[in-house]
Amino acid sequence: MATTAAPQPKTNRIGLTVLDYRGGKTTLCAGCGHNAISERIIDAFYEMGIAPERVVKMSGIGCSSKSPAYFMGRSHSFNSVHGRMPSVTTGAVLANAKIIALGVSGDGDTASIGIGQFMHLMRRNLPMIYIIEDNGVYGLTKGQFSATADLGSKLKTGVINDLPPIDTCALAIMLGATFVGRSFSGDKRQLHTMLKAALAHRGTVMLDVISPCTTFNDHEGSTKSYKFVKDHEEPLHDLNFVPHFNEIDVDYDPGTCLNVTMHDGSSLHLRKLEEDYDPTNKTEAVKRVMQAHDAEEVLTGVLYLNTTAPNFIDMINMTDQPLATLPESVTRPSRAVLDECMEALR
Amino acid sequence: MATTEFAVHGAEPGAVREPVVNDFSIQVATVNGSGSQSANTVLLRTIFQMGIPVSGKNMFPSNIAGLPTWYTIRASKKGYIARKKEIDFLVAMNPETAREDTMSLASGAAVLYDEPLKLNELRSDVTFYAVPYDKICAAVCSESKLRKLVKNMIYVGVMAQLLRLDMAEVEKALRKQFAKKVKAADLNWNAAKAGYDYAASSLTKADPFTVERMDKTAGMIIIDGNAAAALGCMFAGVTVVTWYPITPSSSLVETLIDYMKEYRVGDDGKATFAIVQAEDELAAIGMVLGAGWAGARSMTATAGPGISLMAEFAGLGYYVEIPGVIWDIQRVGPSTGLPTRTAQGDIEFVAKLSHGDTRHPMLLPCSVAECFSMASDAFDLTEQLQTPVFVMSDLDLGMNNWMSEPFQYPDKPQNRGKVLTAEELQRAGGFARYKDVDGDGIGYRTLPGTDHPQAAWFARGSGHNETSGYSERPDDYANNMDRLAHKFETARTLVPKPEMVRNDGNEVGIIAYGTSHHAVVETLDQLQGEYGVKADYLRLRAYPFTSETHDFVAAHKRIYMIDQNRDAQMLQLLKLDIAIEEIGKLRSVRHYNGLPIDARSITDDIITQEGK
Ligand SMILES: Cc1ncc(C[n+]2csc(CCOP(=O)(O)OP(=O)(O)O)c2C)c(N)n1
Ligand code: SF4
Ligand SMILES: [Mg+2]
Numbered sequence: 042m043a044t045t046a047a048p049q050p051k052t053n054r055i056g057l058t059v060l061d062y063r064g065g066k067t068t069l070c071a072g073c074g075h076n077a078i079s080e081r082i083i084d085a086f087y088e089m090g091i092a093p094e095r096v097v098k099m100s101g102i103g104c105s106s107k108s109p110a111y112f113m114g115r116s117h118s119f120n121s122v123h124g125r126m127p128s129v130t131t132g133a134v135l136a137n138a139k140i141i142a143l144g145v146s147g148d149g150d151t152a153s154i155g156i157g158q159f160m161h162l163m164r165r166n167l168p169m170i171y172i173i174e175d176n177g178v179y180g181l182t183k184g185q186f187s188a189t190a191d192l193g194s195k196l197k198t199g200v201i202n203d204l205p206p207i208d209t210c211a212l213a214i215m216l217g218a219t220f221v222g223r224s225f226s227g228d229k230r231q232l233h234t235m236l237k238a239a240l241a242h243r244g245t246v247m248l249d250v251i252s253p254c255t256t257f258n259d260h261e262g263s264t265k266s267y268k269f270v271k272d273h274e275e276p277l278h279d280l281n282f283v284p285h286f287n288e289i290d291v292d293y294d295p296g297t298c299l300n301v302t303m304h305d306g307s308s309l310h311l312r313k314l315e316e317d318y319d320p321t322n323k324t325e326a327v328k329r330v331m332q333a334h335d336a337e338e339v340l341t342g343v344l345y346l347n348t349t350a351p352n353f354i355d356m357i358n359m360t361d362q363p364l365a366t367l368p369e370s371v372t373r374p375s376r377a378v379l380d381e382c383m384e385a386l387r
Numbered sequence: 388m389a390t391t392e393f394a395v396h397g398a399e400p401g402a403v404r405e406p407v408v409n410d411f412s413i414q415v416a417t418v419n420g421s422g423s424q425s426a427n428t429v430l431l432r433t434i435f436q437m438g439i440p441v442s443g444k445n446m447f448p449s450n451i452a453g454l455p456t457w458y459t460i461r462a463s464k465k466g467y468i469a470r471k472k473e474i475d476f477l478v479a480m481n482p483e484t485a486r487e488d489t490m491s492l493a494s495g496a497a498v499l500y501d502e503p504l505k506l507n508e509l510r511s512d513v514t515f516y517a518v519p520y521d522k523i524c525a526a527v528c529s530e531s532k533l534r535k536l537v538k539n540m541i542y543v544g545v546m547a548q549l550l551r552l553d554m555a556e557v558e559k560a561l562r563k564q565f566a567k568k569v570k571a572a573d574l575n576w577n578a579a580k581a582g583y584d585y586a587a588s589s590l591t592k593a594d595p596f597t598v599e600r601m602d603k604t605a606g607m608i609i610i611d612g613n614a615a616a617a618l619g620c621m622f623a624g625v626t627v628v629t630w631y632p633i634t635p636s637s638s639l640v641e642t643l644i645d646y647m648k649e650y651r652v653g654d655d656g657k658a659t660f661a662i663v664q665a666e667d668e669l670a671a672i673g674m675v676l677g678a679g680w681a682g683a684r685s686m687t688a689t690a691g692p693g694i695s696l697m698a699e700f701a702g703l704g705y706y707v708e709i710p711g712v713i714w715d716i717q718r719v720g721p722s723t724g725l726p727t728r729t730a731q732g733d734i735e736f737v738a739k740l741s742h743g744d745t746r747h748p749m750l751l752p753c754s755v756a757e758c759f760s761m762a763s764d765a766f767d768l769t770e771q772l773q774t775p776v777f778v779m780s781d782l783d784l785g786m787n788n789w790m791s792e793p794f795q796y797p798d799k800p801q802n803r804g805k806v807l808t809a810e811e812l813q814r815a816g817g818f819a820r821y822k823d824v825d826g827d828g829i830g831y832r833t834l835p836g837t838d839h840p841q842a843a844w845f846a847r848g849s850g851h852n853e854t855s856g857y858s859e860r861p862d863d864y865a866n867n868m869d870r871l872a873h874k875f876e877t878a879r880t881l882v883p884k885p886e887m888v889r890n891d892g893n894e895v896g897i898i899a900y901g902t903s904h905h906a907v908v909e910t911l912d913q914l915q916g917e918y919g920v921k922a923d924y925l926r927l928r929a930y931p932f933t934s935e936t937h938d939f940v941a942a943h944k945r946i947y948m949i950d951q952n953r954d955a956q957m958l959q960l961l962k963l964d965i966a967i968e969e970i971g972k973l974r975s976v977r978h979y980n981g982l983p984i985d986a987r988s989i990t991d992d993i994i995t996q997e998g999k
Contacts, residue, residue: 092838092840094843097681117833117844117845118843118846119677119707121846122700122703127673129674131670132673132676132683132685135683136679139836157666196405197888352987355662360655363835364683365683366834367626369624369801372684373623373624373797374621374622378795384645386793387607
């Protein structure tokens, strides 16, 4: 009798393989930063053992916003209209606060047409993960400047951007998002860890991920190119995230580490590179982002974290069962109530 | 002047005046923000309590305080509740408009005015009553800053005496109005009594208008259309409400908030709903669609400018096939275009709102009772058809008080449409989101969060195949468009059917919708009583048009469509829907000056077109 069993594919804690987190074949350009981000999303959701059925993938319009079709095919997805994914997501989360909302947007989708909805989303601290796949251009409409393009950066056509960029992280911090980070599509480890921590947070997670557009904006003179980011990146922390279901004990030097307990009991270890940086200090966070601009650096890491502020769902004080599936006996008051209302109008 | 038109029928000067009982209109001309609303409501309620059919219409400026406002009250023993074009009794409280208001009256009318205005010098063919408000005020109210408010209640007392209203009913109405504010109620009651006493002692009745008790309002309620819609939505089971304030829709959601806090919070203190004030209408409809997609009964309320902003999302809702209810409380024009005046101005725009080929069902309530009942209809239809549904109210209906029979408790269980659960999916072995399984053009959907590996589908615009996969194939696109068209044909069979008054042999048919109904009812009597013209009547209750409407057009030689807009919008929609040979029958009656439509204008227009 043969004694060797066929090798079992690796599964996560809910028994799914990484293949269960895959989506359709990407139609984005080879080397597009957005594809790398999709891979990190797959890994993070797989490793955290999130059931894909509990997830909704939300997006606006752009190359970036197309990417939800290329990961997690077992999740519901909504490719909405340009710049207005935040409102659609808000409605969906109100209808069913048990779903995990992951939004994917672009810098054009967020910082231009969608800046209004973006700001109000941050302000509401709606529980969701909002990723900007930030390439400094409009990819899908073939290479116009976006509002995150740096001053002086150059288009392939030679056009120079002479308007200052909007810093979406600084905005998000100021407006009320409670987990704000910046990373780079090519930084596997940092992005992976950040996404896993994001999944443990219950509030708005805003991640600005520099994601070079190989077709329109990855050349000398572009501040969102692979080369530029590699040369100018200044990571703020060494990140390590320990999910609460994972028994691994990580031994860090207490003098150099800040442990943050996330909503689900897991912890995010931020290894401090500078003595004075505290990600829970809003003012300091904005200051550091601004200083990095002056130094022509891209500051990456978890810039701001607040695990105590109430999120939008807490504030509304809704019943625990999703509104979407409340039965008629709960949503239609009785005949007696109508009689009472009619009597008051006589 | 802006709001009353020259009346057409005047009494002969000097003619012997027959008493006119329970059939007249009062216009109170005041200044916005002067607190006259309470006084007017007391007057309205008193007539109502005395059993006489009554209606009240507020014509107010887009302004918080200081501009002219007119409130008209119509008492009608025959039950006509549309605006009456002619004013019989003017209460001139606004010095700025008093002269013009007086000059525009027909002879035989009556005017109550503040003594120093000396309006009696203007004409000799109307009856004048002078009231020294300041003197009476000073006597009943020691606090000078309250006098301005109390002044209004004095005209209530004077009118009560002149019209022979029952003061006990006045007091009842007044105490209801001030509810728990006993001190305010007492102060106002004293003012009303002072007005009454003054009239009794110093004025001699010289006009023919009086009120006598009837029993036509027993058991009825008074409510505005927006509050009725709010109640309707609560009983329809709405769970997600989003909005951005805009006149005349704001009070719908504000009233809804009050009702929901009262009746839709569980014993654990937790809400069975979420109401969000959005950052704009782009976001309001985005939230509605997100919530509808995720399975909630979601809605927003807005007016024309908001509808304009919602256009792109409305199209997405049509193509992704998501439920959502949008209340459009119509008003006139964009920007500062008379936002406080009524119109049926969004009909054509909403029917096809968005780019590409789109069609949206619209419900057309004519009364507060329908604002209530059509809320349930709208939520059932939107989930059944999986498409946004618009409820087209208007400012006249939404913001004015109307009497009504009490509302009927919804008699049908909620229809949540074709939603597959995980168990059903398991049994079916999967599903194709946009496949027309049942032949009605409506596919099956699953909600996000459904715990089944095959539950997910991809919500995206028009570029998809039956399984919601991305597709740019010409056949996929065309097939989907044809199915959507077929679904709209299904909608035709599901929307509320029109109401009709028909007799054999009548050549003339009138079609109207919404608030025009109340004027048309009166027009039918005027046509027959004054001109011997017998007409049939069909009241549309929804778009798309149903077969009854086609039959009605076919059965008449001339069809008059009544539109409260300049461009005959409903007529244009009907043209697209009927056989070419029938189009020549269509004639248009349009009303578009910002005021609620009145019967006399319709009658005159039809009679002219009939060549009589
Ligand atoms: C209302 C509207 N206006 C314009 C467009 C055209 N459009 C499509 S994608 C896009 C820009 C996308 O840029 P970005 O969000 O940065 O995404 P990227 O393609 O760079 O990932 C624009 C302007 C649109 N789809 N809708
Ligand atoms: S155009 Fe740029 S952003 Fe779009 S897919 Fe290609 S590389 Fe990516
Ligand atoms: Mg971009």
